[in-house]
Amino acid sequence: MITRVAPERAVRGRQRSSRVRRIRLLLLLATAAIFAVALLSFVVDPLTGHFGGPFEDFSAYLGAARSMAAGGSPYAQFNASTVVMSGFDYPPFAALLVRPLALLSDRSAMLVWLWLSLTCSVTAAILVARTALPKSWPATEIGILAALAFGPATYNYWHGQINPMIFVLLAIAYWAYVRDHRLTAGTVLGLAAAIKIAPVIFLVLLLRRRWWQATWAMVGTGAITLGLSGITPGIGASVRFLTHVLPALDRATGWIYDQSLSGAISRLADQSVLHVQPTSVIVQAGSVVAALLAVGLAAWATRPAGRTPEERGLEFGLGITAMLLAGGIAWYPHFMHLLIPLLAVLGLLAARGWRAERSVALAAAAVLVVFGLVAPLTISDLSMNGIVALSRTPAWWPVLQLFSLPCASTLWLAVALARRLRQDTVREDAPARAAARAVTTTA
DSSP states (O other): OHHHHHHHHHHHHHHHHHHHHHHHHHHHHHHHHHHHHHHIIIIIHHHTTOOOOOOTTHHHHHHHHHHHHTTOOTTTTOBOSSSSOBSOOSOHHHHHHHGGGGGSOHHHHHHHHHHHHHHHHHHHHHHHHHHHSOTTSOHHHHHHHHHHHOHHHHHHHHHTOSHHHHHHHHHHHHHHHHHTOHHHHHHHHHHHHHHSSGGGGHHHHHHHTTOHHHHHHHHHHHHHHHHHHIIIIIHHHHHHIIIIIHHHHTSOOOOTTBOSHHHHHHHHTTOSSSSOOOOOHHHHHHHHHHHHHHHHHHHHHOOSSOOOHHHHHHHHHHHHHHHHHHSSOOBGGGGGGGHHHHHHHHHHHHHHOTTTTHHHHHHHHHHHHIIIIIHHHHHHTOOHHHHHHHTTSTTHHHHHHHTTHHHHHHHHHHHHHHHHHHHHHHHHHHHHHHHHHHHHHHO
């Protein structure tokens, strides 16, 4: 029997190795193909004057830079009269970072911003993949493919948003969080929160982990950026941001690109979808409660110690989902940050197998399908005239709720991650509780 079993195992081993080689080859070919398309679309075409992206969001950053160069406010062009708003709407420290754009011509500034966005995204995705995945996996290829094929990520390249710069900071913070580099994690998260307020939610995770050094590093970094913002662009800009811009960002917005819990609740009430409306008390209260529950879910699942690197990666990924769901506004391209929890889940599956982690794998697959396939195909066919025409029909409200599917899939992933982390907590605490009961019984 021994002589018969050994050859069978050898055959199965060769077959498995053959499948792995084929998968690696397909992945390499797919990465090479998507890289060639990206090179043509975002390097060759812009250089030859054939770039097809509207790049309209970048105009707000360039407008803020030119306004500051002329002695004005970065918020001079901010307009909150529409549901999507217009103009520069980031904290003053972000205005300080975009200020050098004013030194360049419009074309040069666009090229620099586009290539900086691509570099940040690809670098960040590779860093997350190499942190989350086993060394034997082709993490670099997976990272490149993720950065260049995931719908919310590529949206930023065509429209020129600042999200890739936030993404690279979150990727560094993820690496530091998983590797237990507390000072680095806190400092980088502080920088991210200074550019865009939403990452301040990670203070909850740092406090729950009792990482006091990281907490003080995040708070201290935030304080330093506030001081720098008081110098340039100045106190007046900070006051303008706090009194005019921030209240507008905090209002309920039901526009279909807003995939925060607040956006989904606003769509349920058909409020501020196509035009700005006064926020009802019910919608405001529901949005606040939903945001607190999202943050509370992340806090509930985080624990001070006893976590493997894979589990710390899930914790950070859960923080990402809470950040997106709890924000006052989370536009579709902001969800490029979901690459972090998705790659963290892939790392967990590589370590433990998908059968053992079926619930988390299913939730991650749903997010990947909704954001990577369904949402991009839907967005490409949207037109404002079509949406306005639909709003005048009885099918408007039911169809409007379908636009909350990305938010719903993110919420599913958040709940799956929290449950998975809490199950580990229960299992790890069980021996201690059993020992305590034994001591009590003996006494």
